[in-house]
Amino acid sequence: MVFRALETAFRGLMAQQRAVDTANHNIANANTPGFARQRVQLVPSMPYTVPAFNRSGLAGQVGTGVLVASITRVRESVFDLQYRVQSQALGEASAQVDAYAQIEAVFNEPTEAGLGALLDRFWRAWQAVGNQPEDLAARAALVQDAATLATNLNRMRRQLGELQADAAMKLSLQVSEVNSIAQRLAALNQQIVAALATGQTPNDLMDQRDLLLDKLANFTGVTIRTLPNGAVNLSLGGYPLVDQDQWFPLAVQVSGGTASIRWQGTNSPVALERGSLQALLDTHNVILPGLVQKLEAIRDALANEVNALHSTGYGLTDPPGPPPGRPFFVVTPSGDLEIEATIAANPQLIAAADAADEPGNNTLARAIAELRSKLVLNGNTATINDFYNTLVAEVGGASQTAQVTRENQRSLVQAIDRQRQEIMSVSLDEEMANLVKFQQAYSAAARAITAVDEMLDRIINGMGLVGR
Structure with missing residues (x-):
């Protein structure tokens, strides 16, 4: 179970890293002609089903973390056509x-x-x-x-x-x-x-x-x-x-x-x-x-x-x-x-x-x-x-x-382009806010890994020493 917790925290770390990378990419291309801002789609990973012949009072499924489902462009094709x-x-x-x-x-x-x-x-x-x-x-x-x-x-x-x-x-x-x-x-x-x-x-x-x-x-x-x-x-x-x-x-x-x-x-x-x-x-x-x-x-x-x-x-x-x-x-x-x-x-x-x-x-x-x-x-x-x-x-x-x-x-054309840009252009204020949010989530995931690491250290190095 402890190793599963480590994997869950690691998935969170990697997902937030991708989110930070995407925000950085948006900021870097804020003035690039034709660039459409990108968004990371985060989804829960497949839960772990506890094997049992009978249902007990324990939870039947345990979450296993987060995955990056996709990185999509924020763009409206209708405005492109117009x-x-x-x-x-x-x-x-x-x-x-x-x-x-x-x-x-x-x-x-x-x-x-x-x-x-x-x-x-x-x-x-x-x-x-x-x-x-x-x-x-x-x-x-x-x-x-x-x-x-x-x-x-x-x-x-x-x-x-x-x-x-x-x-x-x-x-x-x-x-x-x-x-x-x-x-x-x-x-x-x-x-x-x-x-x-x-x-x-x-x-x-x-x-x-x-x-x-x-x-x-x-x-x-x-x-x-x-x-x-x-x-x-x-x-x-x-x-x-x-x-x-x-x-x-x-x-x-x-x-x-x-x-x-x-x-x-x-x-x-x-x-x-x-x-x-x-x-x-x-x-x-x-x-x-x-x-x-x-x-x-x-x-x-x-x-x-x-x-x-x-x-x-x-x-x-x-x-x-x-x-x-x-x-x-x-x-x-x-x-x-x-x-x-x-x-x-x-x-x-x-x-x-x-x-x-x-x-x-x-x-x-x-x-x-x-x-x-x-x-x-x-x-x-x-x-x-x-x-x-x-x-x-x-x-x-x-x-x-x-x-x-x-x-x-x-x-x-300028009016239509303004509508396009409202959807697809990069907002530096929004990206900076996202950057802070993802950075804090990354730090929390790293802290979770540290906690699991301490748990493993206790199990491996601290258990079984009593009575020696």
Whole structure:
């Protein structure tokens, strides 16, 4: 019986030691990202049944101490699921905000250097030539304002194209990050399954896996399925991204100006569920090409309408006879808008008149200046200036919507995370209290062993000496 008491006290000593170790582990990881506090589950060990043929007045079972049943993570999977679902929308909105911030920098509105102000200066320059068609200074100013307008329009087109290339690069970087996360998740699955198979509880490995799942949610949503062996399988659009200890990489493909994400090796398209990857695809394939197309519509309308009138007129030095048919603007094979070379070199060739040898004739100059109010775009329902102003308003509105969505999603994600942290985060005050409690229990168990040791000493060394 004395030896059983020694074993009981020893079990208590070991159990409290595990509890102290767990409290120390929690304190050490109080600031570790993704760490969920751990708790020791203590249960009574199997009681000892006193053998007897008949029930007597003695207790039929005697307690044998305490055991550590498990060390569990304090974590709520419902909040994890909500956090990851809302993180998808936050990642998508954040990517949209970044994209529209760059687009707004390209448009640079409303400023004196913006395309809207340059269009106004261009029309006013034609009006000035119409007021004084023989004034060479007014003609030179028109060439300068037209060149500035064309240069700015070309710059905007090129910068939007650069943003499209930048979106493709960001897409590749984020897909590489997704592949890296998938590879690490597969490796963690292998370690977790191996640990569980030997009866261990790999809490820290599971925390690392959950942290990676949180990060993955910013890029895209995945379907998560936990297997009986402890591994988690991830799938995108019904196809596996992680299957236990295997992972299947993604790749970015850009063809014909359209980007797509495909399964590496099979070339099958990947079905994304929101997240920053989807926002980058939309930016590359829809938003930026649409803006470039509208700028090209402004370019073409400007060139076509001005040239249609200008080619029927005469410059100051043009001889009598048929009009020279000289265009004012030229669209190069690369898509740039330029002033016709001879006009850029000699502003006297600007066709302000509808007849030759009439220096004061301003008919065409005034007609071109009046193009400002002509409905030539959007199915002949908008002027060039109105079309551009509407385009700027659409960009600003979309940017504002993305910002509002991001702030709303950020608040929601933070609220959910606060609920998660209230459950899983380490409270230093609580852990210190637990540490004192377990330390006192450990000391009591050690004192019990000392008492049993004294009892054994009395039995072994003190009994049987009487009468010697």
